[in-house]
Amino acid sequence: MIKRLIGGSKRAFGMHRPGRNLDVYPDDVFLVSYPKSGNTWTRFLVANLVFPEKNVDFSNLNDLTPDPEAMSKRNLAEVPRPRIIKSHQYFDPRYQRVIYIVRDPRDVVLSQYHFDIKRQAIEEKFPLESYVGRFLRGEDDRPYGTWAENVASWLYVRGTHPGFLLIRYELLQSHGMKELAKIARFFGIAADESRLKFALEQSSADRMRELEKKQAHLWSSTRETRQDKPFVRAAKSGGWKSELPQSSIAELEKAWGKLMTDLGYQLSTRSATESSSSSAPQLATVGAAPEGRYSE
Amino acid sequence: MIGHLIAGGKRLFGLHRPRRELVILPDDVFLTSFPKSGNTWTRFLVANLAFPEKNPDFGNLEQLVPDPAATSKRDLDRMPRPRIIKSHECFDPRYPRVIYIVRDPRDVVVSQYHYHRKCKKIDDNFPMAKFVARFIAGETCPHGSWGENVATWLVTRQNDSRFLLLRYEDMLSDTAGALAKIAAFLSIPATGERIARAIERSSVGQMRKLEKTQSEKCELTKDTRQDLSFVRAASAGGWRSDLQDTLVAEIEAAWGPLMRHLGYELDSRPGSDSGSSSPIGLVLNGASR
Numbered sequence: 001m002i003k004r005l006i007g008g009s010k011r012a013f014g015m016h017r018p019g020r021n022l023d024v025y026p027d028d029v030f031l032v033s034y035p036k037s038g039n040t041w042t043r044f045l046v047a048n049l050v051f052p053e054k055n056v057d058f059s060n061l062n063d064l065t066p067d068p069e070a071m072s073k074r075n076l077a078e079v080p081r082p083r084i085i086k087s088h089q090y091f092d093p094r095y096q097r098v099i100y101i102v103r104d105p106r107d108v109v110l111s112q113y114h115f116d117i118k119r120q121a122i123e124e125k126f127p128l129e130s131y132v133g134r135f136l137r138g139e140d141d142r143p144y145g146t147w148a149e150n151v152a153s154w155l156y157v158r159g160t161h162p163g164f165l166l167i168r169y170e171l172l173q174s175h176g177m178k179e180l181a182k183i184a185r186f187f188g189i190a191a192d193e194s195r196l197k198f199a200l201e202q203s204s205a206d207r208m209r210e211l212e213k214k215q216a217h218l219w220s221s222t223r224e225t226r227q228d229k230p231f232v233r234a235a236k237s238g239g240w241k242s243e244l245p246q247s248s249i250a251e252l253e254k255a256w257g258k259l260m261t262d263l264g265y266q267l268s269t270r271s272a273t274e275s276s277s278s279s280a281p282q283l284a285t286v287g288a289a290p291e292g293r294y295s296e
Numbered sequence: 297m298i299g300h301l302i303a304g305g306k307r308l309f310g311l312h313r314p315r316r317e318l319v320i321l322p323d324d325v326f327l328t329s330f331p332k333s334g335n336t337w338t339r340f341l342v343a344n345l346a347f348p349e350k351n352p353d354f355g356n357l358e359q360l361v362p363d364p365a366a367t368s369k370r371d372l373d374r375m376p377r378p379r380i381i382k383s384h385e386c387f388d389p390r391y392p393r394v395i396y397i398v399r400d401p402r403d404v405v406v407s408q409y410h411y412h413r414k415c416k417k418i419d420d421n422f423p424m425a426k427f428v429a430r431f432i433a434g435e436t437c438p439h440g441s442w443g444e445n446v447a448t449w450l451v452t453r454q455n456d457s458r459f460l461l462l463r464y465e466d467m468l469s470d471t472a473g474a475l476a477k478i479a480a481f482l483s484i485p486a487t488g489e490r491i492a493r494a495i496e497r498s499s500v501g502q503m504r505k506l507e508k509t510q511s512e513k514c515e516l517t518k519d520t521r522q523d524l525s526f527v528r529a530a531s532a533g534g535w536r537s538d539l540q541d542t543l544v545a546e547i548e549a550a551w552g553p554l555m556r557h558l559g560y561e562l563d564s565r566p567g568s569d570s571g572s573s574s575p576i577g578l579v580l581n582g583a584s585r
Contacts, residue, residue, distance in 0.1 A: 004308050012304035021317065091386055091448045093440030138389060145389030149452045153387050156451040157444050 014074035020143075022068040024094040027082040029187070031065060032095070034150045035088050035142060036111035037103035038169040040221070041235070042183075043086055044203035045172075046099075049184060049191065050084065052198060058215040058222070070220035090145045091153035096163050099186060100154050103169035104265050105147045106240035106252055109135045111233065116140075118229040132248040136255055148256045155262075168263070170237045176200045205235035241268075310370035316385065318364040323378035325393045325482060327361060330445040331384050331437050332407040333399035334464040336516065337530070339382055340503060341475055342395075344494035346380065346484055352497070353506045354514035366515040380482070384439045387448035392458065395478060396449050399464035400560045401442040401547055402535035405431045407528065412436070414517075414524040428543045432550045443551040450557075463558065465532045471495050500530040 010016045033039040047056040047064040066079050067086045113131050116122045138146035158164040165186045172179045177196050184191035209232045216222040222231045250269045306312045329335045343352035343360040363382040409427050412418045434441030453459040460481045467474040479486035504527045511517040517526045545564040
C-alpha cells in the first residue's frame with residue numbers, strides 16, 4: 001500500500017521512469033538493440049556525430065540520447081525534439097524511425113555474462129554453460145524477450161521499411177566510416193569525412209575506457225555495480241570462439257541458426273543448419289532470406 | 297495536473313485499466329488477434345466452453361475473458377486462475393501461452409471500416425480508399441498494422457507449443473474442430489456434446505440476439521451508434537463484393553507474402569512474384585507509413 005502510494009504520487013508528478021510506456025512522438029528516432037549489443041557505443045557515436053560541440057561523455061550521454069528506463073517521464077518530455085532515444089524493446093509499432101543494432105548472439109551472451117557479474121546479478125563462479133541455457137530460454141530479469149525474439153520481431157517486420165536501418169555491430173567495428181556514414185544519412189546529416197572521423201575517435205574503446213574510469217559513478221548503467229569490473233570490456237567480436245564451450249555454441253546455433261544465417265553470421269556447427277528448423281523456438285519460418293545479405 | 301492526480305489516485309486503489317502494464321501470471325493464456333478478426337466470437341466460444349454454468353453474454357464477458365484495456369487492475373488481480381485474457385497486442389515475450397486468431401486482411405479492413413462508423417470515428421460516406429490506405433499504414437488502431445501484428449507473432453512463436461494459430465476462416469468452416477483444438481490447448485476435457493453446446497450458444501444468431509438487449513452493458517458497444525450492429529456479417533470473403541479491385545491490389549501489394557504464407561489466395565497478380573525476391577525475404581514489403 002505504501003509502495004503504491006509512493007508509486008501513485010511519483011506518477012502524478014511525472015517522476016516515474018516510463019520504460020516501455022514512454023510517450024512516443026512521431027519524430028523520435030530510436031537506437032534499438034538487444035542488451036550488450038553495442039548500444040552504448042552507438043549512442044556515443046551518434047551523440048558525437050549529431051552534437052559534435054557537446055563533448056560527449058558518460059555524464060551527458062543520457063541527456064543527449066535519453067534512456068526511458070533511467071529517466072523520468074517529465075525529463076524525457078523536456079528533451080529537445082527530435083529526440084534520439086535509447087531502447088532495448090522488442091517490436092513496438094509506435095517507433096517510426098529505428099536504427100537497430102544487431103550483434104552475434106554468441107558474443108552477446110558472453111558480454112551479458114560478464115555484465116551480470118559486474119552488476120552482481122550472478123556470482124563470479126556461475127557456470128557459463130547454464131548461463132547460456134538461461135539466455136536461450138530468456139530466463140533472466142531482462143524484460144526484452146530472448147535475443148532471437150527481439151531481433152526477429154524487428155528484422156522480419158520492418159527490415160525493408162524506409163524508416164528502419166539495420167547496423168551490424170561487427171561491421172561497425174570493421175568498417176566504421178562506411179557504417180557511420182549510413183547512420184549520418186539516416187539522420188539527414190551531411191557529414192564529411194572529418195566529421196565522421198571525429199565521431200569515431202571520440203567514441204573509441206580506449207577513450208570510453210578512460211571516461212569510464214573517471215565517470216562510472218555519474219552514469220545510470222554503472223553507478224551501482226562492481227567498480228573492479230569495467231563496463232567497456234573487450235569491445236571486440238568473435239570472443240566466443242575461445243571463450244564459449246563447444247556445447248553452448250552448438251545449443252545457440254541449433255536454436256537460432258536460421259536467423260543467424262539470415263544476418264550473415266556463419267555457423268560453426270554444420271548440423272545446426274539442418275536441424276535448426278526442428279528446434280524449439282522456431283523463427284523466420286515466414287520469409288527466406290538470401291544468405292549473407294548483411295555480411296561484407 | 298488534475299488529470300494526473302485522478303490517475304494517481306485511481307492507481308492507488310487499483311481502479312485503473314492496466315493495459316500493457318498488466319501483471320502477467322505464469323498460467324495466463326492470451327486470446328490474441330488484430331482487432332476485427334473474430335476475437336469477440338472466440339471469447340464467447342471459450343467462455344461457453346470453459347464456464348458453461350455462467351451463461352456467458354455481453355454482460356459478463358468482461359469478467360470471464362477480460363480485456364486489460366477495459367477491466368480494472370483490481371478485478372484482474374482478483375480473477376480465478378488460470379486466467380484467459382483478451383488482447384490485441386503485437387508480440388509480447390511475457391505472454392506465456394497464446395491463442396492467436398488471424399483473419400484475411402481484406403475482410404478485416406471492411407469489418408474495421410464498419411466498426412469505425414459504429415464508433416463514430418468516421419462518417420457513413422468516408423471513402424473506403426482512404427480507409428484502406430490508413431489501414432495499410434497501421435493508422436486505424438494502436439496495435440500496429442495488420443501485417444505487423446500478425447508477423448511479430450509468427451516470426452517469434454509459430455510452431456511453438458505455447459502458441460496456437462487459428463484462422464478465422466477455418467473456425468467458420470469447422471467450428472467444432474477449431475474449438476476442440478482450443479479445448480486441448482486449454483486442457484479442458486471437452487466432449488463433443490460440450491463443444492456443440494458452446495458453439496450453439498456462441499452462434500451469430502445468439503450473439504445478435506444478446507447484442508440487441510445488452511449493447512449498453514458491454515464495453516465494446518456502449519456509447520456507439522445503436523443503429524449499427526457490432527455483430528455484423530460474421531462471414532468470410534465479403535471483400536470480394538465490398539472492396540474495389542484497386543484496393544484489394546493495394547493490400548496484396550503490402551502483405552502478399554504473409555497472406556500467401558497463411559493460405560490466403562491472392563486475387564491480383566502484382567508484377568512478378570515481388571515477395572520471394574524482396575531483400576531479407578520479408579513478409580512485409582511495401583507497407584510504408
